[in-house]
Amino acid sequence: MDRRRFLQLSSFCVFALSSDKVLSAEQSKNHNMFNLRVVSTTDVHGFLTDFDYYKDASTEKFGFSRTATLIEQARQEVKNSVLVDNGDLIQGNPIADYQAAVGYQAGKPHPSVQVLNLMKYEVGTLGNHEFNYGLEFLDNVLKEATFPIINANVYDVKTKQNRYTPYVIQERQLIDEQGNKQSIKIGYIGFVPPQIMVWDKANLDGKVYVEDIKQTAEKFVPEMKKAGADLVICLAHTGPSDKEYVVGEENAAFHLADVKGIDAIVFGHSHGLFPHKSFQTTSTLVDMLNGTVNGVPENMSGYWGNNIGVIDLQLYYLNGKWVVNHATAHIRPIYDNEKKAATVENKPEITALLQPVHEATRKFVAQPIGKSLDDMYSYLALVQDDPTVQIVNQAQKDYVENYIKSIPELKDIPVLSAAAPFKVGGRKNDPTSFVEVAKGDLTFRNAADLYLYPNILATLKVKGHHVKEWLECSAGMFNQIDPNKTEPQGLINWEGFRTYNFDVIDGLSYEIDVTQPARYNGECELINANSERIRNLQFNGKPIDLDADFLIASNNYRAYSAKFSGTGEEFVAFLAPDENRQVLANYITKQTKLQGAITPTADKNWRLAKIESDKPLDIRFETSPSEQAKNFIKTRSVYPLVDKGVDEVGFAIYQIDLTQ
Template identity: 50%
Template sequence: MDMFNKKVLAVVIASTLGLVACGSDDNNEQVAAVQVDLRILETSDLHTNIMDYDYYKTKYDPTIGLARTASLIKQQGAEVNNFVLVDNGDLLQGSPMGDYVADNFKRDNTIGGTHPAYKAMNTLGYSVGNIGNHEFNYGLDFLEEALAGANFPYINANVLCEADCWEGKAKGDNLFTPYIIEEKTVIDSNGDQQTVKIGYIGFVPPQILLWDKQNLSGKVTVLGIVEAAEKFIPMMKAEGADVIVAIPHSGVGTPSNPVDVNDENATYALSLVEGIDAITFGHSHSVFPSATFEGLENADLEKGTINGVAAVMPGRWGDNLGIVDLKLEMQNGAWVVIDRSAKASPIYDKNAEQPELVTADNGIRDAVALEHQGTLSYVDQPIGKASADMYSFLTLVQDDPSVQIVSDAQIAKVKANLTDALKDIPVLSAAAPFKAGGRHSTAADADSYVQVPAGDLTYKNAADLYLYPNTMVAVKLTGAELKDWLECSANQFNQIDPNISTPQNLINWDTHRTYNFDVIDGVTYKIDVTQPTKFDGDCKLVNEDANRIVDLAYTQDDTVFTGDELAKKEFIVATNNYRAFGGKFAGTGADYVIMELPDSNREALAQYITDETETNGEVDPSADNNWDFVTIDTATQLDIRFETQDSELADKFVIDNQVRPLTKRTDLTDEFGFAIYNIDLTTPVTK
């Protein structure tokens, strides 16, 4: 036996005997199988929140930022012998720092060195990064240059080259490396070195072809997420991967239809694909495991598994770190996962005695110090002046100035670019609240509201009002299609029973994203929340006879169009590329598009503010209250509730601006830190 070292002996015993006792003539001594504990750490949806800093409020923010998450990464890594670190994507867009870098590229056609996201991440030892959908927002040239600054590999298995691809890729080739297998040196339970081959495979939603049509049309095609997984995972196994980690930039999805090839949210479906040992996912900005997913079929929220596969989703902007722990055992010459668990660990807990659970990593701050200063200067560029506050605290329950000013800007931009053939068609606008309490799924969401006060405005205010780098697009549709667009938008509200006095929640946080709550300006209408919804959150028809949108009207030269006359009338709707090409809402999709402008919606907004200020001395963002709820006629005392920010600023705004009677509940608390209000939908509006 002297010729064998301890490591070889352990492997031989484990591979031939597993957990079986090793007998001898003298005793019945048991030899433990060789085991390895492997920890997988995940960041996701950082959206260029590298600094723990709120550029809209110009102050440090301990609830966000890789600078804080980095400290947690180091803590969690130090607790174990073996760990790897992965990023799930949506990294290069989403904060003013991301806009600052993209603006430099737009002006000079170069980033001018390493992207600040990679300056920071290169200090942390990432094993791999995945491509998110927002990585495509600034075009493939920008993405190619940005990725060159990462000193870790990138993967994606479902984006294929169509034409004019980089690095000599031919049509049908994967645009990115579909997967990699890392030979990881680990320490086993005996303190000896072993090698575990960890396979990583990444995915992005197929919907990138719609969301970034202007950047990707004719250049790439996209496989379904599960389709790509079923193609490549057997290859990874054949190449010797001991453990396979799937990194889908994709939400949970639903068990009811888990194998739709084009599903945007396909994590549940991936958990059913043979060979996957862990899933580190993202995209929907939620936290898994958490109470948000209570009741999800075959999900163990204590263990952190979906269909027995370890799975984690770490929120957004660095507010959580994903942690997966796998226990491997050598059995018959192969590593086998014998136990698994997953959790998301926050960087901040408002209910803790010391809410800041970690301090900032100064190495990250130092790495991006130059870009941080550049971003501060970038967002402080003056653009004009506003006559009123633009806060989105009430944007889900009444017409709102933060949405109104976006609509006004979009209408002005489209009207200025109409051709003679289109100039007689009325121009409307569809705009949604992008910051309206996030997704009501993490404590940080309670801070996610537009907060732009009256007075002098800078570019950071325009970025606060319009969060995404979408571009201006307009569609042409009929009044009938316009009504169905609004019917889908009205899925934002739960159905209210007018005959019960028990509490009823107005806002549908579960199946309708607030950024899909489109308000269409230029028409007037009311929403009857006592009626069932006609469409679900994906605008799929669920009740053909439902009719929530009532009193829909368009007024032109003192003529009011309603009913069948309005249904036949043509309209142009100013919106963004995401909505116009998405095809989700009625009247959208490529066939309806009649105008594509190179300007971003944010640029159009900033220019509108400047033009209005130069002409009138200031811009007036006051809501025109073109939409409201139908007043409920009932003798029952209703208890209808909604959530908004819990702050003195929000309290004052609600008091000063409420259209319907609103009452703050001081006797109730919200699990995520939101204030709870009652809204009176039974008293007719008199103002």
């Protein structure tokens, strides 16, 4: 990486500039100097209120209504500040679902944009989920913003021009350390992962295309400088990666620090925190203390408004231009996990603005859809077959079996279904994030809890060997267990795998041998070609025919990803006209009318394989610490479990016996 910028000298931070000139501490006193704070949000996902619509209860742990107070505090602490948003704003919460289903049709302004307007954001950018509802919906939302929303790497197919404004340069009057006004031109540029063309293919194919993030930055940043930008702030809806740069990569935040001319980077997408003690990296170019990468300050402020990002820049005027002399980045939470207390209250103006849509959303998700004879809790979803995944697979399988009756070339092919647990503790950072749907009357709130995303149902035509490899990738959810080790061993691979990739495939049976190394990593890249974790894979009680045809009901994200074996455009049999969540809600309604209620009890079609060992093994996994979880686990676990207390994050730890 280009170490073009900052060099620390003794106790005072002085930085090497691209002009190869260094300003000493004494010299800096003789130059105009001011401080600028960049306050940021990312991945708000429509979580505008401090209210959990899935549980119909207030919360202190997320919600822009509290974030706004934190923003206000951060602004008041300094003379000069700017406020920016990094995308994934309009999707992800029942408020967003309500707006897409009802508010938009009624011509109501989007509440996510309204609150940013009220807080007077300088600029925003687009995230990948902005495209979930289609380009027309997005275009209408963007018109409502009183601040520019930019993107530099999405292009129109017909014109080959940027579909959105690639960057903006705003002139600001700031107050320097002597109390004088100084004029500076701040440039902002925004990016989105090229993978939106896969994830939202149905909405985007033939309409737009997306260029590489880093290459696009290298194209436009010099242009911005030439146009007069004194400072360039990058709003990058992309995650971090320690890997070597690859054209078209999804996670380019760290590689953007190599682009000459970028002074600060706000990133997100990964729903993580940076800088933060929880962040894991092997890069020597990452300075966690100051929050810099290759000397460039970078920020990632979590998700759902649970944190804000703060970048503090010290600038001075040298040789006719403003130059960054010192920079630090940090995050600020709305909830203190150690003290178990909120750090701020709601901002009254935001709460008042959102009150009508809050009440409308509560009514929207309270619509009855049916009845369940059993509880659907995801406390054990990562270690055994689970009712919250089971019901989704039942709904998807039923939908496809009916859909293909009128398609001669598909109607006789066996149908399987793949679904993953979406709410099982976040990224081992939220002990309250579990699906909790109690038996009895069900509403749309419960369907939204069971299936978080507005994905579209997609069906793939695959061979039996694709099914096996698909499951091998899913089996990366687990760490390798040493049958000869008596010390505690963690079962769940929280760091290298995402739970939304732990697909359970219904319609067949199988076991997962966790004593074997994972065949694939978290990106479904082959890492151990000779290893196999999937055992006793059977269809209709017999070993699966690896050359036989199968249909797998899934979603558009998985179907077009080309990551899992059997995914990619060439395998897509059809893309349904319905969202997975609506398919689930309709199935619950249908079964309730036919049978009086649904029966979501897991059919135990998969399990972790028995481990042969003559030593006492101590294998552990994390789950919810609630009393409800304890009672459910006590009666529903298929393995012997021992409660081992609570970890430092707040998760309950259970010892699981896989030798029986």
